[in-house]
Amino acid sequence: MKDLSLKQRLIISFCVVAIGIWGGSAALSWYESREYVNEFYDTYQLHLARQLSTADWSNIKPGTQDRVNDLIEELEDDGEDEDEALGLAVFDKNGEMIFNDDEDGKYFVFNPKASGFVNQPNGHKGKMWRIIWMKSVDGDYTIAVGQELKYRNKAATEMVEEAVGPWIIGLAILLLAIIFLVTKELRPLKRITKNLSSRGADDFSPLSDKEIPQEIKPLISSMNELFDKIDKMLVRERSFISDAAHELRSPLTAMKVQLEVAELAGDDKETHEKALANLTQGLERVSRLVEQLLALSRLESNAIRYKEFAPLDWASIMDNVNKEQKQLAEEKKISLTSEISEPYFINEGQSFLWSLLLRNLIDNAIKYSKEGADIRIILNSEKLSVSNNKITLNSKNIARLGERFFRPAGQNINGSGLGLSIVKKIARLHNCEMQITVQGDIFTVTINRVE
Amino acid sequence: MRILLIEDDRLIGDGLNVGLNRLGFTTDWFQNGEDGYEALSSAPYDAVVLDLGLPDKDGLSILKDWRKNKHNEPVLILTAQGDVDQRIIGLDSGADDYLSKPFALAEVAARLKALIRRSSNCLVPEIRYKDIVFHPDTKTVEKEGKLVVLAPKELMLLELMLMNRNKVMSKDILENKLYSWDEEVQSNAVEVHIHHIRKKLGKGIIKTINKIGYIMED
The missing domain is CATH 3.30.450 (Beta-Lactamase)
Incomplete structure (x- = not known):
């Protein structure tokens, strides 16, 4: 049976x-x-x-x-x-x-x-x-x-x-009627099966619920919802891949052109060396872009789950990131200060993600501020915020920050345009949100819990 | 030949700037659209290399505004998008040619030459004048079948004069076509180049018209 x-x-x-x-x-x-x-x-x-x-x-x-x-x-x-x-x-x-x-x-x-x-x-x-x-x-x-x-x-x-x-004849008619009615009533199911099996892998059009019995309608609407979700996910994936490919074209072009310049330089040692240095920068840019892309794709695919959350050791996270960024900051004569006070606004999560978030924010702060700027990191019971003064951004660009692959004009050659997207994702994964505020020449990114 | 280069990406811009200079062009490079847009009116450019993906003023609207304001300089657009739509829109907006990233420097140079040749109605790849043959592709000059070596600026000057035959070229125009804003120009630079060209190719090749400029007559 x-x-x-x-x-x-x-x-x-x-x-x-x-x-x-x-x-x-x-x-x-x-x-x-x-x-x-x-x-x-x-x-x-x-x-x-x-x-x-x-x-x-x-x-x-x-x-x-x-x-x-x-x-x-x-x-x-x-x-x-x-x-x-x-x-x-x-x-x-x-x-x-x-x-x-x-x-x-x-x-x-x-x-x-x-x-x-x-x-x-x-x-x-x-x-x-x-x-x-x-x-x-x-x-x-x-x-x-x-x-x-x-x-x-x-x-x-x-x-x-x-x-x-006469009953026997009645019984025969009854049996035939049962077979006929059951077949007829189950026909919509057969139709749905046929529709599903003849579908192409990228066809996510909703199933029609016309002439479908009440009992099966919830199933159809759940399936349609699922189709919709998969469709949206695929669109997201595709646009991510095409954005990524698009972003890789620029550094690749740069490297190609710089390589040709190096070849053309001939005896001109200065041009030759400069072109090679540019080539190295291009390579660094591609490496960083690929690194960030991988991080973002891991975050977008939800490969990281809540069950992997563990207590966060904020002191060591802050310490490590500060150490990493110190040299870069000193090169631009930028001062890094942090104000940490317990309790913290969040105590559980993935520490490597918070390190990544903090690194991205400080990295941005260093890149998009003029020499001699001050960077302040605040961590307390309400929020985590990174702010810097002497910004080099104009108001038009600020509105577009956090868009995937958006980079403000020109000056920054090592940015992938993914930093704030990554920060946003990590925050959301921990039930937090990211806010950007600009006051005068002070730029602040704040992460706090969603109520 | 003086080229206006508008490209926001520092590495690509720098590469094109240095590379095109090496290949015998004079370039002015701008990293944002606003400045680049204004620049076209401020110097006599032979061609423009325009990146469409600019962060502030979008390349397409720059191009449209130029065409609206009767700028007819040939424009080569650089698109990062591989899709056909972007190219069609670019060409429809007044671009003369396009290149998709990633491209090669040599291709940019070749296309610029072709564009300039077309815009100066000089479709043959070699220019003959009396006993002189000039090959724009290889930037070489022959006199009576023998190769004559000219310095880069002398070549540029000769090419300019050959393309504008029977036209009086002022010293200012020549100076602007030969030098970008980054280069220092000595006041007698053009005279010195003309002098060298006459020495190498014959006295009568370029005539001086006093206080106006120079002419190459058929």
Whole structure:
């Protein structure tokens, strides 16, 4: 049953139930018919026996039996007499049979103790008979009127058969109707299956829920929602890949051109060396871009899950990032100060992600500020913020910050345009949000919890 | 030949700037659209290399504005997008040719030469003048079938005069075509170059028209 289709299961179950009910009612009706037949013939036998018991059997003569037999023979031909397998016999005090119906009655076996209805085998073929034993009115004779039990069953069966005949046709029609209706009602499912199996891998158009039963509609709408989600994810992936490829073109072009310049330089050592230095910068840019792309793609694919969250050791995260960025900051005469006060706004998460976030923010702050700027990192119970003064950004660019691959004009050659996208993603992953504020020449990125 | 280069990416811009100079062009490089847009009116450029993906003023609108203001200089656009739409829009907006990133420096140079040749109605790859043959592709000069070696600026000057035959070229124009703003120009630089060309190719090749400029007559 497990491997059968829903359609087969429904049809088989309905058929079994229908046949079971049909069979049950046929059996019940046969049983009731037999009861009725029994009652009917018992009454009939009783009447016959009572009539026989009032007759005067004392002056029965030896020839009477034969004469009665002849009379019956004469009668037999013109009545519509149905053989009801009845038999009768009369016995005297000694148990001698003095009269019978010349048929089955002949074989009745005298039963001296019997009175009333008794089921007993007769002397011929040993078949079971139901016989009523009754004393004659004068008490000298015993009357026996019997009927073969098999006949009664047959009569009951015939009665049931007559009633059941039309039922069999009804049952057949019912079974056909079940098969037809189940097939018809399951057709929408078949249609959906066909639609799904003939679909192309990139076809995420919603399934139609027209003519679909109420019970299946939620399934269809969930599937449509899933299609929509997958479709959107694919669009996101594709645009990410095309953006990434697009972003790689610029540094690749730069490297190609710089390589040609190096080749053209010939004896001009200065040009040659400068071109090679530019080439190295181009390589660094590509490496950083690839590194950031991988980080972002890992973040976007949700490969990082909440269950991997662990308590954060903020002191060591801050320490490590500060150390890394110190040299870069000193080169531009930028001062790095951090103000940390417990408790922190977030205590659980992925520490390498927070390091990545902090590194990106400080990196940006160093890149997009003029020499001698101050960078302040604040971590407390409300937020994590990185701010720097002496910004080099104009207001038009600020609005576009955080867009994937957006980079403010010109000056910064090592930016991938992905830093703030990564920061945004990491914040969101930890149920936090990123805010950018500009006041005068102070630029601040704040990370705080979403309420 | 003086080229206006507008490219925001420092590495690409620097490469094109240095490389095109090496290949005999004079270039002025701008890293943002606003300055680049203004620059076209301030010097006699022979061609423009314009990156479409500029952060401030979009390359396409720069191009449209130039064309609206009757600037007919040939423009070569650089597109990062590989898609056809961007190129079609670029060409429809008035660009003369395009290159998709990543491109080679040599290709930029070759296309610029072709554009300049076309715009000066000089479609043959070699220019003949009396007994002199000039090959713009290889930047070589032959006199009576023999190769004559000229310095880069002398070549540029000769090419300019050959392309503008029967036209009087003022000293100012020549100076502007030969030198970018980054280069220091001595006041008698053009005279010195003319002097060298006459010495190498014959006295009568370029005539001086007093106080106006120079002419190359057929």
